[in-house]
Amino acid sequence: MKMEQEQNGTSLQRKLGLFPVTNIVIANMIGAGIFTTSGLLIRDLGSPLLMLGLWAVGGLLALCGALAYSELGAAMPRAGGEYIFLSKLYHPLFGFLSGWVSFIVGFSAPIAASSIGFSEYFFRAFPQLLLWSGSTGLMDPGLIKKLFSILVITIFTLIHIRGIEFGALIQNILTLLKVGLIIGLLALGFTFGKGDLSHITQAGHLTLNFSGWKTIGLSLMWIMFAYSGWNAATYIGSEIKYPVKNLPRSLLYGTAIVLILYLGLNTLFVYAVDPVDMKGVISIGGLAAGRLFGKTAGQLFSLLISFALFSSLSAFIILGPRVYYAMARDGYFFKFAAHVHHKFKVPVKAIALQGLISSILVLSGTFDQILTYMGFSLGIFPLLAVLGVFKLRKKNNIYRMPGYPLAPVIYLVFGVSMLALAYFERPVESSIAVGTVLTGLPAFWLFKKLR
Secondary structure: OHHHHHHOOOOOOOOEOHHHHHHHHHHHHOOHHHHHOHHHHHHHHOOHHHHHHHHHHHHHHHHHHHHHHHHHHHHOOOEOOHHHHHHHHOOHHHHHHHHHHHHHHHOHHHHHHHHHHHHHHHHHHOHHHHHHHHHHOOOOHHHHHHHHHHHHHHHHHHHHOOOHHHHHHHHHHHHHHHHHHHHHHHHHHHHHOOOOHHHHHOOOOOOOOHHHHHHHHHHHHHHHHHHOOOOHHHHEHHHEOOHHHHHHHHHHHHHHHHHHHHHHHHHHHHHHOOHHHHOOOOOHHHHHHHHHHOHHHHHHHHHHHHHHHHHHHHHHHHHHHHHHHHHHHOOOOOHHHHOOOOOOOOOHHHHHHHHHHHHHHHOOOOHHHHHHHHHHHHHHHHHHHHHHHHHHOOOOOOOOOOOOOHHHHHHHHHHHHHHHHHHHHOHHHHHHHHHHHHOHHHHHHHHHHHO
8 A cells, every 4th residue: 555655646755864854843943933022022021031031931831842742753653743643642623623723824824924024124134125115106015025925935835846855955954054143143142242131130010910911821822932843843754764763852952952042042132122122123133133233234134034034934834734735645635735746755735725825824914913813823732732642651652751741731731821811811813713723613524524
């Protein structure tokens, strides 16, 4: 049966070792979130010290989640991530709903967010382009940013249609450049930059009543979006060599590296910019570089960060279609999504569909609305997957995670509390996220009937 599937071009191949898979995890995590949310967080929290503390909490939660997923991924090393885990641990309905959310939100929306982040930084580097457009009246500056975002999505969709090895090569280069840029910014910023560490201890105005806790819950949800991707390797389990060994290591190594980089970057942002000036700024990295090194350097770093966002956008384009592919192979999605190109050996139609959905999302909503919608949607099904570790433990697994049962319990307690508080703080966007999940119910029964 396996040979027949390979001849028909319908199977994925194990070609990725530890290094490229860890790169995909890192690239998935370091994206629009870290470069765009800190200004929004300071606006709501007021306290830089509280913000840094929440970034540390978010990183520890991501590590707890990665520990749980390492056991799940080693036990079920197939393409699909939560779709596979929830289908096998609970019922195909739960797997389908997670894949349905991945289709609409989980990958398409972060691709849209990364492309929007690219546009914000690109036009911070070249503001004269927007000024020229506004003065001529040819096109609204906001529309220009959106069209640039869609152009980037189109280019990388075409790149990854060319195959996983070519795509992984591009991904490795982009990830190394992005990590190098962050390390360089940290080293130069703290060594030669003009900043003030007293910014960290400036007092905020957040009162720890129910309203304050709601703000903290929403902020942590935005931070967890920035850390999303700690589970990335599980989506390409069918293409990882020696998955029992390499999949857990890639999750843990990637998440730990990103935690260190995130804490360093946020400390640098606060060191460089007075919290009052940070409030509400999306392209916070460009602002920080400008304060540290001057206007010209700020423009240069804005340009570099805009291209660094290509790495995370590229990683999402790799992962998402593997979920749709797995669903279609099982008969719970459009059949064309299971088509693997005979030459490039990738699900080309699923990749193209994701590019289309991402482009549509770019045209809808403000950045923080999309961020809240994404964060709530993405927080639901990992909770069910992590809970599944307790069920999986009843079997004789080859790989058993360290830190059991404390790590999954911590993730579950904080995850549920975060979603509940965020719902009360932003009920509209959160309700739309819940509605997105519920629209999957009739879709599941329809696909099941067709199946």
